[in-house]
Amino acid sequence: MLKVNDSKITSENIDSIxxxxxxxxxxxxxNTVQINAACKMCKICVKKTNGAIEFVEDEVKKVNKDEWKxxxxxxxxxxxxxxxxxxELLGEARNLADKTNQPVYALVIGSDxxxxxxDLKDAGADKIFVYDDEKLKDFLIERYTNVFEDFINKIKPxxxxxASTNLxxxxxxxxxxxxxxGLTADCTMLEIKENTDLVQIRPAFGGNIMxxxxxxxxxxxxxxxxxxxxxxxxxxxxxAEVVNMDLSKVGMESNxxxxxxxEKPAAFSISDADVIVAVGRGVDKGDLPAIQKxxxxxxxxxxxxxxxxxxxxxxxxxxxxxxxxxxKPKLIFTFGISGAVQFTAGMQNSSLIISVNTDEKAPxxxxxxxxxxxxxxxxxxxxxxxxxxxx
Numbered sequence: 001m002l003k004v005n006d007s008k009i010t011s012e013n014i015d016s017i018x019x020x021x022x023x024x025x026x027x028x029x030x031n032t033v034q035i036n037a038a039c040k041m042c043k044i045c046v047k048k049t050n051g052a053i054e055f056v057e058d059e060v061k062k063v064n065k066d067e068w069k070x071x072x073x074x075x076x077x078x079x080x081x082x083x084x085x086x087x088e089l090l091g092e093a094r095n096l097a098d099k100t101n102q103p104v105y106a107l108v109i110g111s112d113x114x115x116x117x118x119d120l121k122d123a124g125a126d127k128i129f130v131y132d133d134e135k136l137k138d139f140l141i142e143r144y145t146n147v148f149e150d151f152i153n154k155i156k157p158x159x160x161x162x163a164s165t166n167l168x169x170x171x172x173x174x175x176x177x178x179x180x181x182g183l184t185a186d187c188t189m190l191e192i193k194e195n196t197d198l199v200q201i202r203p204a205f206g207g208n209i210m211x212x213x214x215x216x217x218x219x220x221x222x223x224x225x226x227x228x229x230x231x232x233x234x235x236x237x238x239x240a241e242v243v244n245m246d247l248s249k250v251g252m253e254s255n256x257x258x259x260x261x262x263e264k265p266a267a268f269s270i271s272d273a274d275v276i277v278a279v280g281r282g283v284d285k286g287d288l289p290a291i292q293k294x295x296x297x298x299x300x301x302x303x304x305x306x307x308x309x310x311x312x313x314x315x316x317x318x319x320x321x322x323x324x325x326x327x328k329p330k331l332i333f334t335f336g337i338s339g340a341v342q343f344t345a346g347m348q349n350s351s352l353i354i355s356v357n358t359d360e361k362a363p364x365x366x367x368x369x370x371x372x373x374x375x376x377x378x379x380x381x382x383x384x385x386x387x388x389x390x391x
Contacts, residue, residue: 001056002039006032008052020048060217065158065196068219070103071096072157074148075120076167077110078139079261085163087123087232089225093161094124094233096192105129105157106240109147111137122236129155129243131250138258139167141174146251148175154245157220159198161190164224172224181218186322187225188345198223203322203341210341228271228328229349268301270318274330275300278320278347281307282336282357283376288313290380291335297387303327305343321346335376339364356380 009017009032017033018026025039035053045053071093075086086106093104106125108117113132120128131147148171152160162172164186176183184200188210191199197214198221204211215221270276277295279288279302288302295302304314306321320327321343332347334355339362347353348367355368356376365371372379 001058002035002041002045003054003056004033004035005052005054008050009033013052017045017049017052020045026053062217063219065219068156068158068196070105070155070157070159072105072107072151072155072160072220073125074160074162074168074171075106075108075116076163076165077108077113077116078167079263080110080112082116082119083163083165083227085165085225085227086120088227088230089161089163090120090124091232092190092225092230093159094237096159096190096198100192100194100196102158102196103127105155107131107148107151109136109144111135117242121239121242123240124233124237125240127241127243129245131245131247133247133252135252138261140254140256140258141170142254142256143252144171145174145178147247149178150247150250151245152179152220158196159192159221159223162222162224164226168224172222176222179220181220181222182213182215183222183224184213185224187223188229188322190223190225197221203345206342208341226322226326228326231328231349267317269325270301270303270320271325271327273301273303273327276303276320276327276329276332276347276350277301278303278305278332278334278337279308280305280334280337280343282338285313287377287380290384294333294380294384294387297384297391298331300329300331305337305340334364334368335380337364338362339366 018028023038023040025036026033027036043055046055073089073093076083090106097104103126104124106120106128108128109131111132111134113130117128117130129151136143162168173183184202187200187202189201197216200213200223201210275298277291277300279291292302303318303320306319306323308314309316309319322345324346326346328349330351332350332353344367353368354370355364356372356379357364360373
């Protein structure tokens with residue numbers, strides 16, 4: 001906050017102090033001044049009023065980091081099925097934990113979890129904490145939050161990774177709020193410091209910058225991560241110890257009743273495609289049939305950037321990026337895509353990226369494995385011809 005020292009304000013200097021602020025945030029009140037709501041906290045007044053206005057910080061309550069150890073992964077189970085993102089998060093947690101000599105914990109909540117726990121034993125965790133009860137069969141937010149809170153109070157993990165699924169986006173902020181700690185959503189990269197501070201990296205300001213977010217005075221550290229951002233361990237890890245948790249003191253009350261679960265009809269998602277042909281604003285609408293033909297020849301799917309969805313060319317389910325789908329195909333072609341962070345964050349982990357653009361300095365070439373500078377129309381036509389000959 002900004003503090004006004006009345007003793008240093010006189011009739012001679014009061015007008016000059018008011019004029020210091022370019023936002024008119026200093027106003028006269030009697031024989032002194034006060035800071036109004038127009039203040040931008042730029043601190044110009046602190047530098048130019050010779051102590052008449054001071055910047056004062058509250059003492060930050062520091063957390064004892066020695067009490068919080070380990071990286072925990074919430075392994076989502078819905079309708080009796082383990083979400084594949086769980087193993088991806090465990091793989092990343094294992095990589096981070098090995099750098100700081102910390103354990104990795106898996107948290108599993110649900111009912112009849114035996115087969116799921118067996119499937120997770122070699123995915124990277126040192127311990128699997130299991131809350132298994134018939135009352136947890138359905139996802140009811142109050143019960144799940146109480147269980148999650150019980151886990152944190154008993155185990156005290158330093159960092160917690162949750163998937164950015166529909167379920168995770170509801171559960172993670174609810175639990176984080178109970179512990180008055182921060183939550184960074186949709187991280188695209190994670191790093192860790194020697195003191196166990198988790199560096200949570202995500203695009204900000206419309207994808208124009210990559211923000212590095214750290215919460216050094218809060219534990220646990222919470223973040224959510226999208227499916228297909230990280231990779232599961234390539235080799236099986238040593239078998240984890242399974243710890244069955246006591247639920248006798250966990251509140252199971254709920255104001256919500258689940259009448260039934262009904263699965264949506266299975267629909268193919270570009271997130272599951274092995275081959276993708278992606279197009280951006282640099283492509284003419286009249287060339288979309290040729291784009292589709294290339295995708296068909298490769299046994300793949302056509303995808304796009306956000307502007308083409310906004311233009312009505314594609315359904316939102318075909319969009320790649322932070323505001324669309326995250327993909328990790330074996331092969332992806334991009335035509336007429338410059339490579340904004342919002343888009344590249346959703347596909348940069350693809351096994352083989354082949355990008356076509358007329359601008360040799362296009363940002364997409366920073367993530368592409370093969371960069372082709374040229375007219376996409378000619379290259380598209382030649383690609384189709386060569387593939388058809390090859391077949």
